[in-house]
Amino acid sequence: MPTIRRLPETLVNRIAAGEVVERPAAALKELFENAIDAGATRIAVRLVGGGLDCLEVTDDGCGMAPDEMVLALERHATSKLPDDAIEQVTTLGFRGEALPSIASVSRFTLESRVRGANEGWRRVIDHGAPVEEGPAALPPGTRVRVEQLFARIPARRKFLRSARSEYAACLDVVRRLAMARPDVAVTLEHGERRVLALQAGEALAERVTQLIARELRDNAVAIDVERYGMRLTGIAGLPTYNRGVADHQYLFVNGRPVKDRLLVGAVRGAYADMLARDRHAVLALFLELPAAEVDVNVHPAKTEVRFRDAAGVRGFIVAGLRAALATGDRRSAQAPDASAMGRWQQEFQSPSPSGEGLMLRDRVMDFAFGPQGRAEEAAPVPEEARDYPLGIARGQIANTYIVAEAADGLVLVDQHAAHERLVLERLRAAGAGEAVTRSQALLMPDVVELDEPSCDRLEEAAEKLSALGLAIERFGPAAMLVRSLPHALAKADPEKLLRDIADDLALNGPDEERGALLLGEKLDLVLATMACHGSVRAGRPLSVAEMNALLREMESTPRSGQCNHGRPTWVKLAMSDVEKLFGRH
Numbered sequence: 001m002p003t004i005r006r007l008p009e010t011l012v013n014r015i016a017a018g019e020v021v022e023r024p025a026a027a028l029k030e031l032f033e034n035a036i037d038a039g040a041t042r043i044a045v046r047l048v049g050g051g052l053d054c055l056e057v058t059d060d061g062c063g064m065a066p067d068e069m070v071l072a073l074e075r076h077a078t079s080k081l082p083d084d085a086i087e088q089v090t091t092l093g094f095r096g097e098a099l100p101s102i103a104s105v106s107r108f109t110l111e112s113r114v115r116g117a118n119e120g121w122r123r124v125i126d127h128g129a130p131v132e133e134g135p136a137a138l139p140p141g142t143r144v145r146v147e148q149l150f151a152r153i154p155a156r157r158k159f160l161r162s163a164r165s166e167y168a169a170c171l172d173v174v175r176r177l178a179m180a181r182p183d184v185a186v187t188l189e190h191g192e193r194r195v196l197a198l199q200a201g202e203a204l205a206e207r208v209t210q211l212i213a214r215e216l217r218d219n220a221v222a223i224d225v226e227r228y229g230m231r232l233t234g235i236a237g238l239p240t241y242n243r244g245v246a247d248h249q250y251l252f253v254n255g256r257p258v259k260d261r262l263l264v265g266a267v268r269g270a271y272a273d274m275l276a277r278d279r280h281a282v283l284a285l286f287l288e289l290p291a292a293e294v295d296v297n298v299h300p301a302k303t304e305v306r307f308r309d310a311a312g313v314r315g316f317i318v319a320g321l322r323a324a325l326a327t328g329d330r331r332s333a334q335a336p337d338a339s340a341m342g343r344w345q346q347e348f349q350s351p352s353p354s355g356e357g358l359m360l361r362d363r364v365m366d367f368a369f370g371p372q373g374r375a376e377e378a379a380p381v382p383e384e385a386r387d388y389p390l391g392i393a394r395g396q397i398a399n400t401y402i403v404a405e406a407a408d409g410l411v412l413v414d415q416h417a418a419h420e421r422l423v424l425e426r427l428r429a430a431g432a433g434e435a436v437t438r439s440q441a442l443l444m445p446d447v448v449e450l451d452e453p454s455c456d457r458l459e460e461a462a463e464k465l466s467a468l469g470l471a472i473e474r475f476g477p478a479a480m481l482v483r484s485l486p487h488a489l490a491k492a493d494p495e496k497l498l499r500d501i502a503d504d505l506a507l508n509g510p511d512e513e514r515g516a517l518l519l520g521e522k523l524d525l526v527l528a529t530m531a532c533h534g535s536v537r538a539g540r541p542l543s544v545a546e547m548n549a550l551l552r553e554m555e556s557t558p559r560s561g562q563c564n565h566g567r568p569t570w571v572k573l574a575m576s577d578v579e580k581l582f583g584r585h
Contacts, residue, residue, distance in 0.1 A: 021098075021101050021102050021105060021149075023051075023160055023161075023166060023169060024047075024050065024051025024052060024055055024146075024149060024160075024166050024169070024170055025051065025166065025169035025170045025172070025173045027051075027055065027098075027102045027106075027146055027149065028045065028051060028055055028057065028170050028173050028174070029173045029177070030098035030099075030102065031055075031057040031098070031102075031144050031146075032045070032057060032173065032174065032177050033098075033177065034098065034099075034142075034144075035057055035059035035061055035142070036177065036181060036184065037061075038059060038061025038062050038063070038141075038142065039061045039062050040059035040060050040061035040141065040184060041060055041183070041184055041185065041200055042059065042060045042184070042185045042186075042187075042200070043057065043058070043059045043184060043185070043186050043187075044057070044058045044059075044186075044187045044188075044189075045057055045170075045174055045186070045187065045188045045189070046058075046188075046189045047167060047170055047188070047189065047190045047191070048190075048191060049163045049166075049191075050162070050163035050164060050165070050166035050167035050168075050170065050190075051146075051149075051166050051167065051170045052149065052160060052163055052166055053147065054145065054146070054147045055145075055146050055170070056143065056144065056145040056146070057143070057144050058141065058142070058143040058144075059141045059142055059143075060139065060140060060141040061141050061142060062114065062115070063112045063113050063114040063115065063117075063120075063140050063141055063142055064112040064114065064142065065112075065114055065117075065121075066121040066133075069110055069112055069121060069123050070123070072099050072110075073099055073100050073103055073110070073123065073125060074100060075097060075100045075101075099144075102146055103125040103127075103128060104125075104127065104128040105127065105128075105149060105150055105152075105153060105156070106127065106146045106147060106148055106149045106150070106151070107124070107125075107126050107127065107146075107147040107148045107151075108124070108125040108126075108144075108145075108146055108147075109122065109123075109124050109125075109143075109144070109145040109146075109147075110122065110123050110124075110125075110142070110143075110144055111136040111138050111142065111143045111144075111145075112138075112141070112142040112143070113136070113138055113139065113140050113141065113142075114140065115140040117140075119135050119136070119137065120135070120136040120137065120138045121133070121134070121135060121136055122134055122135070122136035127148075127151070127152050167190055171188070171195065174186065174188050174196065175211045175212075175250075176250055176252075176257035177257060178196070178198055178207070178211060179207060179208055179211050179250055179252075179257075179284055180252050180255045180256070180257060180286070181255070182198075182200075182201070182202045182203065182204050182206070182207035183200055183201060184200055185198060185199055185200040186198040196211075198210065198211075204233065204234070204235075204286075205217070205222060205235050208234070208235055208250075208284045209235075212248055212250070212282065212284065213248075213282070215241075216235065216237055216241065216282060219237055219238050219240070219241035220235040220236060220237045220238060220241070220282075220283075221235065221236055221238070221324045221325060221327055222234075222235055222324070223235065223236055223285065223320060223321065223324040225316075225319075225320040225323065225324070227316060228312065228316065229289060229290060229293075230287065230288065230289045230313070230316050231287070231288045231289075232285060232286070232287055232288075232316065232317060232320040232321075233285075233286045233288075234252075234283065234284045234285040234286045235283065235284055236281065236283040236285070236321055236324055236325060237281055237282035237283055238325070238561065238562065239271060239274035239275050239281070239325070239559075239562040240561060240562040240567065240568045241282055242275055242279040242280060242281060242282065243279070243280050243282055244278065244279060244280070245280060246264070246280040248280070248282040248283075249264070249267060249280065249281060249282070249283055250283070250284040250285070251263045251264070251267075251284075251285050251287075252284075252285065252286045252287065253287050253288075253289075253294060253296075253305050254287070254288055254289065254291065254294065254296075255286075255288075256296065256305070258304065258305050259304070260304060260305055262307065262310055262313065262314055263285070263287070263317065265314065266313075266314045266317040266318050266321075267281060267283065267285070267317070267321065269314075269318050270317065270318045270321035270322050270325070271321075271325075273424060274325070274559065274562055274565075275565065276565035276567075279565075285317070285321075287313070287317065289313070292308075293307065293308045293309065294306070294307050294308070295307075295308075325559060326558040326559060388406065388407075388551065388552070388555065389406065389555055390404055390406060390411050390413065390551045390554055390555055390570060391404035391405045391406030391407070391411050391551070392404055392405055392406075392548065392551075393544050393547035393548045393551060396415075396541065396542055396547065397412075399540060399541050399542075400414070400415060400416070401413065401414060401415065402415055402542070402547045402550070402551070404547075404551060406572065408572075408574060408575055409572045409573050409574040409575045409577070409578065410572065410573045410575075410578055411570055411571070411572050411573075412570065412571050412572075412573075413550070413551065413554070413569060413570040414563070414567075414568075414569055414570070415540075415542065415547075415550065417563035417567060417568075417569045418550060418554055418560065418563070418569040418570065419550060420563050421554075421557070421559060421560050421562070421563050421569060422550075422553050422554065422557055422560065425557050425558065425559065425560070427468055427469075427486060439469035439470075439471065439484040439485065439486055439487055440469075440484060440485050440486070440487050441471075441483065441484040442482065442483060442484060442485065442494075445481050445482060445483050446481070446482040446494040446495070447475055447479050447480075447481055447482075448479060448480050448481075448482060448494055448495045448498045448499075449478060449479045450478060450479065450480060450498065450499065450502060451478060452477050452478050453506070454499075454502035454503075454506065455474060455477070455478060455479065455480055455502075457502055457505040457506060458472060458480055458498065458501065458502055458505070459473075459474050459480075461501075461505060465501075468486055469484065469485065469486030469487060470482075470484070470485060470486055470497075471483040471484040472498070480498055482494040482498065485497075554569070554570070
C-alpha cells in the first residue's frame with residue numbers, strides 16, 4: 001500500500017502558485033490589483049524581457065510597516081477581509097495567496113514605506129526562502145520586484161512562451177486594469193521604452209479609446225443605463241467597426257476585469273443581427289451591481305464570476321447594448337478602403353506608343369463611350385434637400401449602388417445591404433409591437449421536406465415565427481407545412497427560407513459549451529435571414545423615385561448605417577475630398 005504523507009510546505013506553496021501564477025502576466029495582475037487596493041493614485045510598471053527576466057510594480061499607496069510585510073508573505077493572510085463575509089468582497093484581491101505564491105517561485109523583493117515613517121523596509125525571498133531584510137530608501141508606497149520566475153522549476157519554465165508573447169500578455173493585463181480606473185495614473189516601461197503614460201482623472205471614454213484604438217472615439221456609442229439596482233456604462237463600437245477576433249472586448253464587473261462566458265454571450269446576443277458570425281464587436285462594458293449579487297470567489301485567478309440572477313443580468317446587458325446602439329441610428333464607420341481611395345487619386349497618363357499605353361487608352365475609351373446603364377432626367381432638387389443627410393439620388397451604378405448628392409458630399413449606397421436592414425427593422429417592429437403582423441396566405445400550403453432535427457427546431461419556434469407572419473406546422477416526421485409568409489416576404493421561396501431558418505436555429509441551439517443564445521436572440525437571427533430573402537437584390541434596376549424612397553426610409557430607421565452582417569450600407573466622400581481629387585485644394 002502507498003503511504004499517505006503530508007507534503008512539505010515548500011511543495012504546497014509551489015502547487016498553490018500553479019493556480020495563481022502560471023506566467024509573468026498573472027503575477028503582474030496580482031501586484032497591480034494590490035496597488036489599486038492600497039489606494040494608489042500612481043502605478044508604475046517596468047518589464048524586462050517581457051517579464052521573464054524582471055517585472056516591477058511601484059505604487060504610492062498606503063504602504064506596509066515591517067511587521068505587516070512579514071505577515072503579508074504568509075499564506076492566507078490579508079487585510080482585505082475585515083470579517084468573514086466573503087460574499088461582501090469589494091476589493092480586487094482577498095484570498096491572501098498572491099504574494100507568498102509568487103515569492104515561492106521567484107526571487108521576490110518587497111519594499112514598502114508607510115506615510116509618516118522616516119524610512120522604508122525591504123524583504124527579499126528567494127524561491128520561498130528569506131535571504132535578506134533591512135532598511136530601504138523609497139517614497140511612501142510599495143515597490144515589488146519579481147526576478148528569475150520559475151528558475152528553479154524547469155518543468156514550469158519551459159512552458160513559458162517567448163519574451164514577445166509574454167510581453168503581449170502583460171500589456172493586456174495593464175490595459176484592462178488601467179481601463180477600469182481612469183482616476184489612477186499608469187505608466188508602463190518595457191526595457192528602455194515607455195509604452196504607456198496615462199494621466200489620472202481622465203474621462204472613462206477617453207481612457208478606453210486611448211487603450212483600445214483612437215478611431216473608436218468616432219465609431220462608438222456611449223452606454224449608461226440603470227435598472228433593478230444594476231448599472232451598465234462604457235462604450236460600444238458601431239457594428240460596422242468590428243474585428244475578426246474577440247480580443248478587443250473588455251468586460252468588467254464591479255471594477256474587476258473578467259472573462260465570463262455569460263457576459264460574452266450577452267454581447268454576442270446584442271449584436272446578433274448586426275454582425276457576420278465571423279466578426280466581433282469592439283467595446284468596453286462596466287457592470288456594477290450589489291456585491292451580494294455576484295460571487296467572485298469562483299477561481300483563484302478571479303477572472304470568472306457567478307451571478308445570483310444570471311438570466312436577469314444577461315437580459316439587462318442585451319437590452320442596454322441594443323438601446324445604446326439604436327441611438328447610433330444611421331451612423332456608419334466611415335473608413336473607405338485606403339487602396340480603393342488611392343486609385344481615385346492616380347494621375348492619368350496620356351497614351352504612349354507602348355503596348356501598355358494602348359491598353360490604357362482602350363480601357364479609357366471603353367469607359368467613356370460604352371454605355372454601362374440607362375440614365376434618367378434628374379428630378380428638381382427640393383428646397384428641403386439640405387435636410388436630407390443621405391442626399392438626393394442622382395443615379396445607379398451596376399444596378400447595385402445608388403449615387404446620391406448630399407449638401408456636404410457624395411454618398412454611395414449599397415441597395416441590397418440597405419434594404420436588408422430596413423426589412424429587418426420592419427419585421428422586428430411588427431413582432432415587438434405584438435400587433436397582427438400582415439401575412440400572405442399561400443393559395444396552396446407548401447410542404448417542405450427537411451431532416452427530423454431541423455423540423456424539431458422549427459416546430460419549437462413555430463409560435464414565435466407565427467407572430468412574425470410565418471405560419472408553419474409539423475407535417476410528419478421529416479416535413480413542415482408552410483401556410484403563410486410575412487407580407488414583406490411574399491415572393492420568397494418557402495423551402496429555401498425554412499432551410500435557412502433551421503440552419504440559424506441549429507447554429508445557435510441549446511449547447512451550453514458554445515454559450516447558446518436565448519430564444520428571443522435566436523429569433524433575431526431568424527429575422528435577419530428572413531430580411532435577406534425579402535430585400536432588393538443587387539443587380540435590380542431602380543427608378544429615381546425608388547432610390548429616393550429608399551434613402552428617406554434609411555434616414556428614419558435605426559441602425560440603418562450597417563447591414564445585418566456588420567458591413568456599412570453607405571459611405572460618404574466629403575465635398576472637400578472631391579475637390580482635392582481634382583486639385584482644387
